[in-house]
Amino acid sequence: MKRIVIVEDEPFMRDELREIFEKAGYPVTCIEEYDQVTERILEAAPSLVLLDINLPGISGFEICRTLKRKTALPVLVLTSRDQMKDELHALDLGADEYLTKPCRKERLLARTANLLRRYEGRGHLRGGEGFLLDSQTYTLYIHDQSFVLPPNQGKLLAVFLAHPDELVTKEVLCTALWGTTEYIDENALQVNLTRLKKTMKELAMQQRIETVRGLGYRLAAEGATDEV
């Protein structure tokens, strides 16, 4: 079933939410430690994230932004901060829903179910700057158009999206393409990278693949230098 992750620091509220969703039949994971929140959330492999804004040490806004940048998970912001400014900010960051506490159980469940339905079948979408990639079929959505990438180009792009802004070694890329790091033909990887770069350029994508000589590659914003 569709797992829901709850990020809420107030214990009372958290338990109440857990109960509501468990009664409705969803498996629930609660986040209670706030370091590496994004990683913790992704570990739980949820279908939806319920997010508070006021959290100890970190802003829910930040989590929302990161999640939306890395994935295509539905994010429902549930907070007691009833300010138009916050609502606009959350929506601007790509939150799918903004509800204020207290919130009627029915409304919460209805919005949740609605979101889950709308994201149906889209569980394999990964997000990049200005585009989405279906990591199953390698269908690319960009500029209101869609294209199916050849499997190898899709696999490579998917790997880069799983490690945004990070360096990706050739070994990782080879493993993604052929499942093994043995007997890798460096050149075959080269060729596939070239082809991916070419289609990315043709589609005028906002990100490009940078070469880090001797180490590997990295997906970075168009025209970026290598800060960090």
Next chain:
Amino acid sequence: MKRIVIVEDEPFMRDELREIFEKAGYPVTCIEEYDQVTERILEAAPSLVLLDINLPGISGFEICRTLKRKTALPVLVLTSRDQMKDELHALDLGADEYLTKPCRKERLLARTANLLRRYEGRGHLRGGEGFLLDSQTYTLYIHDQSFVLPPNQGKLLAVFLAHPDELVTKEVLCTALWGTTEYIDENALQVNLTRLKKTMKELAMQQRIETVRGLGYRLAAEGATDEV
């Protein structure tokens, strides 16, 4: 730019909405006649539909259901009926948003922009019972999975989705496949239909292709008899 269709019978409200969205830079089309509403909406080829529930002669719910069944357009329900029952109903029919009048301009615009962003690149999605088809790449979304159909199968399915529950003649199907009705090989169409049926069965889709002997074909619900 992204066109917005407004379906609202109260003239004052309608003009106000039109002004809000036009000032924000969206082209706007208002529906003022309520026969064939769905067709009128689709004619305008909008990117988003703003829908009132209380309409003369027809329920906004009905329009919402039809739109969601035929297309993957975002629908924002904006109504003065502030009842939980209505909200749940609208959400259940697949509405993407339910706002009550009066509504602050900022909130309305933020939710609209948010929806448009989330639907980015998905303009070519057509909906069927329990699945979505990207009519550009013929990527099929179903059961939380996705597949790329071979072009011919995709074209056929897209034609059927454009005529839900209606009879589709062989000529139409041939035209969709080969662009001409001249020199059609009935058999080639046969074979492609067989292949589409096979994949639909393999994917356990809820709709099947019925043969109407002597006339053509029709996409119908699984196990349906031919009530009109």
Next chain:
DNA sequence: CTTGAACCTTTCAGCCGATGTAAGTGTTTT
């Protein structure tokens, strides 16, 4: 039951796109 028309299924060869190999060209570093 027979018959013919319409429809369906299977098989097979041709074609096109994706892929890896190979060979040659650039670029950076020492």
Next chain:
DNA sequence: AAAACACTTACATCGGCTGAAAGGTTCAAG
């Protein structure tokens, strides 16, 4: 300048999609 690494292009191979062909099945009328 030379070596190491990175990139590009061309080409043969392979697999999946497609339409042709041939044979089988269903349906309705007589």
